[in-house]
Amino acid sequence: MIKNIVFDLGNVLISFKPAEYLKSKDYNPHQQELILSDIFRSREWLLIDNGDITTEEAIERIASVSELKTDLIARIFKNRMDLFSPMSNNVKILPEIKKRGFKLYYLSNFPGDVFPEVINENPFFKYFDGGIVSAFVRCSKPDHHIYKLLFNTYRIDPAESLYIDDLEINVKSAVSLGMKGFVTHGSENISDLIETFL
Numbered sequence: 001m002i003k004n005i006v007f008d009l010g011n012v013l014i015s016f017k018p019a020e021y022l023k024s025k026d027y028n029p030h031q032q033e034l035i036l037s038d039i040f041r042s043r044e045w046l047l048i049d050n051g052d053i054t055t056e057e058a059i060e061r062i063a064s065v066s067e068l069k070t071d072l073i074a075r076i077f078k079n080r081m082d083l084f085s086p087m088s089n090n091v092k093i094l095p096e097i098k099k100r101g102f103k104l105y106y107l108s109n110f111p112g113d114v115f116p117e118v119i120n121e122n123p124f125f126k127y128f129d130g131g132i133v134s135a136f137v138r139c140s141k142p143d144h145h146i147y148k149l150l151f152n153t154y155r156i157d158p159a160e161s162l163y164i165d166d167l168e169i170n171v172k173s174a175v176s177l178g179m180k181g182f183v184t185h186g187s188e189n190i191s192d193l194i195e196t197f198l
Contacts, residue, residue, distance in 0.1 A: 008165035049110060107132050144177060164181070
């Protein structure tokens with residue numbers, strides 16, 4: 001029986017689509033591809049998520065190897081909150097399943113410096129009973145350790161838990177630890193999928 005539902009955040013409850021964001025701004029196609037490859041797909045981006053380096057360190061590292069100017073790189077990082085918006089159809093199911101008695105948690109690879117602002121700007125966090133963010137524990141999905149931190153911190157039995165993520169590799173890791181799970185692939189309407197497990 002499922003008692004706990006664990007959500008990833010990015011592209012499950014919070015939209016994060018850098019390519020679409022850049023197309024809406026005044027960047028030419030070459031700049032857009034450079035920003036995507038040198039910032040959003042960089043090793044430094046992952047290191048920030050893991051809490052291993054600061055944003056300032058990431059900017060310096062990227063600038064040292066990219067043709068992008070330092071001020072442009074810094075501006076992208078400064079405006080990261082513009083890339084995050086709630087996925088309304090998915091968010092609206094939180095109070096509904098909370099009323100039914102399920103415990104709700106989040107487990108997300110997320111940069112620590114902007115996460116407090118993300119919480120402040122998204123009231124749906126009030127429905128969660130807790131959560132783990134990679135940057136604060138220096139460990140990222142799909143590493144088994146971050147899932148086990150969630151289990152141990154909140155005394156969660158994985159066999160009683162459903163895990164939801166947009167990436168298959170993260171769901172596979174959760175399932176290997178005894179959780180049920182499914183991949184959303186970025187779907188903006190996951191309520192029917194959830195119901196098949198409850």
